Amino acid sequence: MLISSLIALGLxxxxxxxxxxxxxxxxxxxxDPLVDQVDALLPQTQCGQCGxxxxxxxxxxxxxGDDINKCPPGGESTIKDLAELMGVEAKPLDAxxxxxxxxxxxxxxxxxxxxxxxxxxxxxxxxIVGAAKQMHTVITDACxxxxxxxxxxxxxxxxxxxxxxxxxxxxWDFNQTPVGDIPVKVVS
Amino acid sequence: MPYDFDQIVERIDQQKLWTFPGGVHPDGRKHLSNQTxxxxxxxxxxxxxxxxxxxxxxxxxxxxxxxxxxxxxVLTSSPNPFAVPVHAPTSGKVSAIEERTTAHPxxxxxxxxVIEPDGNDTWAELxxxxxxxxxxxxxxxxxxxxxxxxxxxxxxxxxxxxxxxxKPVEFLIINGIxxxxxxxxxxxxxxxxxxxxxxxxxxxxxxxGPKVVVVAIEDNKPEAFKAMQKVCEDCAAIRVVQIPTxxxxxxxxxxxxxxxxxxxxxxGLPADVGVMxxxxxxCYAIADAILYGKPLIQRVVTITGEAVLKPQNVWALxxxxxxxxxxxxxYQIKKQKVPTVIMGGPMMGFTLPSVNVPVVKITNCxxxxxxxxxxxxxxxxxxxxxxxxxxxxxxxxLPQQMYWHSKAGELDKAQEYNxxxxxxxxxxxYVCPSEIPLVHYYRKAKSQIRIQRDEKEKAEKxxxxxxxxxxxxEKEQQEREAKHKQAAAARKQATQNTASAAGDxxxxxxxxxxxxxxxxxxxxxxxxxxxAAEAPVPENDNKAKVAxxxxxxxxxxxxxxxxxxxxxxxxxxxxxxxxxSERKAKVAxxVxxxxxxxxxxxxxxxxxxxxxSPSDHAPAEASSEMSAEEQRKAKIAxxVxxxxxxxQxxxxxxxxxxxxxxxxxxxxxxxxxxxQRKAKIAxxVxxxxxxxQxxxxxxxxxxxxxxxxxxxxxxxxxxxxxxxxxxxQRKAKIAxxVxxxxxxxxxREAQQNSAEDNE
Numbered sequence: 001m002l003i004s005s006l007i008a009l010g011l012x013x014x015x016x017x018x019x020x021x022x023x024x025x026x027x028x029x030x031x032d033p034l035v036d037q038v039d040a041l042l043p044q045t046q047c048g049q050c051g052x053x054x055x056x057x058x059x060x061x062x063x064x065g066d067d068i069n070k071c072p073p074g075g076e077s078t079i080k081d082l083a084e085l086m087g088v089e090a091k092p093l094d095a096x097x098x099x100x101x102x103x104x105x106x107x108x109x110x111x112x113x114x115x116x117x118x119x120x121x122x123x124x125x126x127x128i129v130g131a132a133k134q135m136h137t138v139i140t141d142a143c144x145x146x147x148x149x150x151x152x153x154x155x156x157x158x159x160x161x162x163x164x165x166x167x168x169x170x171x172w173d174f175n176q177t178p179v180g181d182i183p184v185k186v187v188s
Numbered sequence: 189m190p191y192d193f194d195q196i197v198e199r200i201d202q203q204k205l206w207t208f209p210g211g212v213h214p215d216g217r218k219h220l221s222n223q224t225x226x227x228x229x230x231x232x233x234x235x236x237x238x239x240x241x242x243x244x245x246x247x248x249x250x251x252x253x254x255x256x257x258x259x260x261x262v263l264t265s266s267p268n269p270f271a272v273p274v275h276a277p278t279s280g281k282v283s284a285i286e287e288r289t290t291a292h293p294x295x296x297x298x299x300x301x302v303i304e305p306d307g308n309d310t311w312a313e314l315x316x317x318x319x320x321x322x323x324x325x326x327x328x329x330x331x332x333x334x335x336x337x338x339x340x341x342x343x344x345x346x347x348x349x350x351x352x353x354x355k356p357v358e359f360l361i362i363n364g365i366x367x368x369x370x371x372x373x374x375x376x377x378x379x380x381x382x383x384x385x386x387x388x389x390x391x392x393x394x395x396x397g398p399k400v401v402v403v404a405i406e407d408n409k410p411e412a413f414k415a416m417q418k419v420c421e422d423c424a425a426i427r428v429v430q431i432p433t434x435x436x437x438x439x440x441x442x443x444x445x446x447x448x449x450x451x452x453x454x455x456g457l458p459a460d461v462g463v464m465x466x467x468x469x470x471c472y473a474i475a476d477a478i479l480y481g482k483p484l485i486q487r488v489v490t491i492t493g494e495a496v497l498k499p500q501n502v503w504a505l506x507x508x509x510x511x512x513x514x515x516x517x518x519y520q521i522k523k524q525k526v527p528t529v530i531m532g533g534p535m536m537g538f539t540l541p542s543v544n545v546p547v548v549k550i551t552n553c554x555x556x557x558x559x560x561x562x563x564x565x566x567x568x569x570x571x572x573x574x575x576x577x578x579x580x581x582x583x584x585x586l587p588q589q590m591y592w593h594s595k596a597g598e599l600d601k602a603q604e605y606n607x608x609x610x611x612x613x614x615x616x617x618y619v620c621p622s623e624i625p626l627v628h629y630y631r632k633a634k635s636q637i638r639i640q641r642d643e644k645e646k647a648e649k650x651x652x653x654x655x656x657x658x659x660x661x662e663k664e665q666q667e668r669e670a671k672h673k674q675a676a677a678a679r680k681q682a683t684q685n686t687a688s689a690a691g692d693x694x695x696x697x698x699x700x701x702x703x704x705x706x707x708x709x710x711x712x713x714x715x716x717x718x719x720a721a722e723a724p725v726p727e728n729d730n731k732a733k734v735a736x737x738x739x740x741x742x743x744x745x746x747x748x749x750x751x752x753x754x755x756x757x758x759x760x761x762x763x764x765x766x767x768x769s770e771r772k773a774k775v776a777x778x779v780x781x782x783x784x785x786x787x788x789x790x791x792x793x794x795x796x797x798x799x800x801s802p803s804d805h806a807p808a809e810a811s812s813e814m815s816a817e818e819q820r821k822a823k824i825a826x827x828v829x830x831x832x833x834x835x836q837x838x839x840x841x842x843x844x845x846x847x848x849x850x851x852x853x854x855x856x857x858x859x860x861x862x863x864q865r866k867a868k869i870a871x872x873v874x875x876x877x878x879x880x881q882x883x884x885x886x887x888x889x890x891x892x893x894x895x896x897x898x899x900x901x902x903x904x905x906x907x908x909x910x911x912x913x914x915x916x917q918r919k920a921k922i923a924x925x926v927x928x929x930x931x932x933x934x935x936r937e938a939q940q941n942s943a944e945d946n947e
Contacts, residue, residue, distance in 0.1 A: 042647070043643070043647050044646075044647035044651040044654065045650065046650065046654045056654075124654050125650050125654050125657065126653055126656070142649070142650070142653060144646075154925070155925050155929055155932070156928070165296060166296065167296050167298060169639065169642075170292075171632065171635040171636060171639065172293070172632040172635050
């Protein structure tokens with residue numbers, strides 16, 4: 001009796017083990033979906049201010065339990081989203097990694113550029129065009145404002161320019177701007 | 189569709205219209221400004237024409253500062269179909285093209301063309317289209333686009349895009365509703381210019397081909413209704429209908445619902461339900477453009493409110509500063525607590541940032557309220573969930589829920605309540621007993637959502653670029669490694685080849701050359717010896733014979749080996765990687781040849797000397813040999829020199845990173861232009877260095893920047909003095925760049941030092 005029950009249980013265990021093992025191979029998930037989700041929330045500036053070489057490595061680190069408050073370009077909103085996704089408490093931005101600054105783009109003072117291509121090699125998103133001994137320039141639309149091209153420049157001809165708000169990118173904010181406060185009521 | 193075309197037309201004829209949900213009935217206050225005829229304005233001192241006055245993209249500027257322009261001259265152009273041009277409203281001079289504050293709630297500056305009128309008001313040549321009924325529709329649409337016409341009801345959508353009918357249009361609705369309080373611009377336009385509006389309607393009918401045209405006018409404008417009825421009575425296809433006054437009946441989707449009972453789908457266009465709608469002002473502008481060739485350079489603007497003495501409507505040139513209009517209506521600034529001018533109506537308008545902003549194509553009203561006329565700056569109270577806003581909403585949304593989520597920043601939840609279907613009419617805020625500026629919250633939430641969407645798009649693009657770059661770098665790395673492996677293998681093979689093959693070849697060639705030389709010498713010796721052979725043979729002769737025999741043997745052997753070797757070298761040269769070894773082999777061969785020649789020269793010289801035979805021609809030969817020997821020596825020396833020079837040249841080109849001094853030396857030895865250029869660069873660098881050092885020693889570390897710049901200037905100056913050729917200038921630039929780089933480094937070091945000192 002005892003033996004038969006042991007055998008039966010053993011067989012069952014073996015059966016389930018095989019089924020699970022097969023399922024693990026058959027329904028294998030290619031990459032960690034959590035990493036993709038975290039990566040989708042990060043601002044993709046690839047600036048490396050978090051201490052990782054790009055947004056995806058940081059996403060992997062977050063998925064492995066790293067702090068979520070190391071991304072200055074993302075700012076508070078990214079931290080909030082990450083906290084929601086990871087199910088952890090939102091923390092204030094870690095000042096050791098930089099501060100949440102206004103969005104910027106790189107600008108090359110073209111007549112001072114000597115065509116050394118060092119900034120091109122530094123740009124994580126290939127947003128600088130140029131060739132050796134030819135003047136370089138930044139594709140403003142593709143620039144993430146990550147700052148990485150400034151340091152390698154041997155002649156300091158790269159400036160980070162703050163993007164001024166235009167009428168297209170302007171946000172209604174009636175706390176700050178007294179103008180534009182509508183609607184008004186007709187007293188009748 | 190709930191109702192078909194015939195049913196709808198029947199109901200329109202019976203004046204049995206539909207309605208839309210919600211809506212409010214604010215006090216119209218239209219009598220303030222609709223009593224007098226549309227007046228004209230004096231020419232202002234300056235006209236500001238913003239490049240972008242419509243929805244879509246701005247064109248590029250066609251004029252430059254200082255240009256003279258004529259009235260109606262086109263100022264911008266764009267290949268983008270969504271762009272409409274702007275025109276000069278009067279003749280004058282372009283005094284500036286710069287960023288100026290424009291009519292936008294943000295008060296941000298936009299690019300404007302500033303025109304100073306010359307007072308002549310000279311028209312540019314106009315090109316009216318005659319017999320437009322016979323013209324191709326594309327020609328008419330192009331003319332409408334070139335006239336710069338964008339919807340004048342308020343949204344500013346390019347008219348030529350709207351009137352390009354893609355679907356069959358049953359109803360062409362002409363919007364003369366003007367539902368917002370205070371505004372009477374369309375009212376006056378219909379009363380005074382009904383005939384021209386009718387002409388515009390005819391053109392649109394020709395363009396679009398609707399089954400029926402409905403001119404819709406609110407029942408608070410009986411004069412306008414009568415005027416439009418009068419001008420349209422001869423055409424059976426046009427129906428002029430009165431619409432019950434209710435705000436916001438003038439909204440496109442609301443008016444379609446009132447007239448046809450059809451609802452425009454969420455993301456859809458009016459054309460999806462067989463309707464197209466134009467404002468009466470747009471019809472007027474279309475008639476101007478087609479029949480008279482005049483572009484859109486003026487519009488009717490209502491100046492109203494109790495803070496102006498003479499509320500009225502005026503024809504304002506596009507670009508006229510608001511101040512000019514206010515002066516015309518006699519603005520009483522004392523009647524206001526805070527100077528406030530609202531552009532647009534009281535429900536949807538916005539407070540202007542300054543009175544210097546220009547009138548644009550969508551400006552229909554300037555409202556200047558007196559102290560107690562409008563409830564500005566209400567005190568916002570808490571929402572009491574009364575749902576009055578939901579009852580007032582013309583699009584059946586839940587404003588209180590959207591407010592709640594927008595205020596909390598829960599943008600996705602606000603979107604779940606269809607935030608983007610909100611037409612921002614302000615009816616909800618109007619009825620709110622807590623005086624919550626609801627539309628503010630919606631606008632803010634909408635702009636935040638749009639910005640987030642843009643950021644997300646940009647992030648996605650950046651991610652793709654980053655990944656593409658990573659993939660590219662990895663690929664390059666792999667390629668490099670593969671190349672290195674290949675190169676290493678080739679080098680290994682090459683060293684083997686040179687060790688065995690090339691080395692052998694050199695040896696063999698030397699041997700062959702020696703053998704040849706010996707053979708020659710031997711034959712010479714034989715020739716000299718032959719007569720002496722009859723005489724008792726001296727030991728020398730024997731030696732010579734032996735040597736000759738050995739030489740012959742060697743020569744034979746060498747020849748054989750050389751032949752096989754040649755085959756081998758041919759094999760090795762066939763592989764491109766062996767170019768190096770081939771070159772080496774060539775050098776070696778050249779050296780060998782030189783040596784062989786030397787050897788050949790020495791041996792013949794020796795042989796006659798050792799040859800004791802007192803033959804007659806021996807001295808003669810010797811002398812001839814001597815002269816030949818000298819020649820050969822000279823040749824050898826030349827060859828060696830050449831080989832050395834070649835070697836050096838290859839070395840210098842192979843190692844450009846050698847110190848400048850060495851390069852300079854090699855360059856002075858070698859007269860090639862390449863070397864000269866290098867020498868010059870080196871000299872320039874050296875000069876820059878010297879100057880920089882001088883500057884550094886002369887100035888404290890903090891001033892290195894300016895010093896470096898000075899040094900730059902100096903170097904540039906001195907270099908240009910020395911040589912004005914572009915080459916020299918380039919060098920100067922290089923030197924300057926190097927100097928800058930050094931300055932940067934020095935500065936950084938100085939900073940570090942100071943930081944260390946501070947620590």
